[in-house]
Amino acid sequence: METITRDMGADEAIASLLHITALLHKEKKKPMPIIRIETKIKADKNIVFDLSRSIDLHKISTEQTNEEAIAGITSGLIGANESVTWRAKHFGIYQKITSKITKFEKPEYFVDEMVKGIFKRFKHEHTFKGNEGQTLMIDVFDYESPLGILGKIADKLFLERYMKKLLQKRNETIKEFAESEKWKDVLK
Numbered sequence: 001m002e003t004i005t006r007d008m009g010a011d012e013a014i015a016s017l018l019h020i021t022a023l024l025h026k027e028k029k030k031p032m033p034i035i036r037i038e039t040k041i042k043a044d045k046n047i048v049f050d051l052s053r054s055i056d057l058h059k060i061s062t063e064q065t066n067e068e069a070i071a072g073i074t075s076g077l078i079g080a081n082e083s084v085t086w087r088a089k090h091f092g093i094y095q096k097i098t099s100k101i102t103k104f105e106k107p108e109y110f111v112d113e114m115v116k117g118i119f120k121r122f123k124h125e126h127t128f129k130g131n132e133g134q135t136l137m138i139d140v141f142d143y144e145s146p147l148g149i150l151g152k153i154a155d156k157l158f159l160e161r162y163m164k165k166l167l168q169k170r171n172e173t174i175k176e177f178a179e180s181e182k183w184k185d186v187l188k
Helices: 010-029 045-052 055-061 148-178
Strands: 034-041 068-072 083-090 093-105 109-116 121-131 134-144
Touching: 034 148, 045 121, 045 134, 045 148, 055 068, 055 148, 068 093, 134 148
Parallel strands: none
Antiparallel strands: 034 134, 068 083, 083 093, 093 109, 109 121, 121 134
16 A cells, blocks of 8 residues: 655655545445355254254354343244344454344245344354255355444454454354254254
């Protein structure tokens, strides 16, 4: 990136500013990250679908962030047009995020979208394809970080990787519970 110094003439400084502005403008046009994860699970699609919308299992999968449901649906299964507010510790700071189920087609598909929280926006699509007792669970997490260009830099440096790791941990927990008898403890 260009550096503007006191030794530059006015023309050089203006040229450098224009170059920096062009770079920032180009960066703004880049799409935000979309995280896609496919998880194969040896379990019935209905079980996997319900585990994916279980508030209780979500709490188990996010123990490392002290995540807790504090408003809306705070236990059991979340469904169509329902919302939950989560409080969790990320990067040493407690944050709140409220998401709502905006689409719901049991046991094929549901979408949760942030209605209030730290992100500029996020949309998390959950798709389930079952075949002979096996399920392919597909997560598509489309989000936009806050803070404009600073958010984009954070994505590249650490945030996208961090979010993917959280989603993978969640999916590992769903798989673990679905492929064992543990799911019966959560889906009572």
